Amino acid sequence: MASQGVNVLRYSALVAGLVYGVYHQSSLNSVSKRAEIEQEYARKERLIEQAKAEYKKKTQPQQETKTQSSGLITNWEDPKFDLEAFLKAKAGE
Known part of the structure; x- marks a missing residue:
């Protein structure tokens, strides 16, 4: 049977791994969400620019x-x- 020191070390490593995994997963999720938000913002910017160009073309006197x-x-x-x-x-x- 393993000594108490080895068991404490094992469980400490297990808990540290779980904490690191949760932290790493949350950071990956936040980066992914930020990239998704930036893509949506860029898409909306392009749509606004297209709408401005079309409006200018439409309202410009012939x-x-x-x-x-x-x-x-x-x-x-x-x-x-x-x-x-x-x-x-x-x-x-």
Whole structure:
């Protein structure tokens, strides 16, 4: 049979292992929860930025693509934009 000192050492090691296990598990859980919260926050930030961009695009006044008098397209991003006609009109002004 083992002596009392050895039994005390065994049970002390067992209790220390259990305490360490509980502590380590709680720290892992808190890191996991923090990462999950940060991911959710980043997702919400992206959604807010997308909503702001869409709102800005929706409420932004439409630029006129044609002048009232000549029907000339002045928006260079328009697929029907004619650079030669635009330059001639500017030279005529």
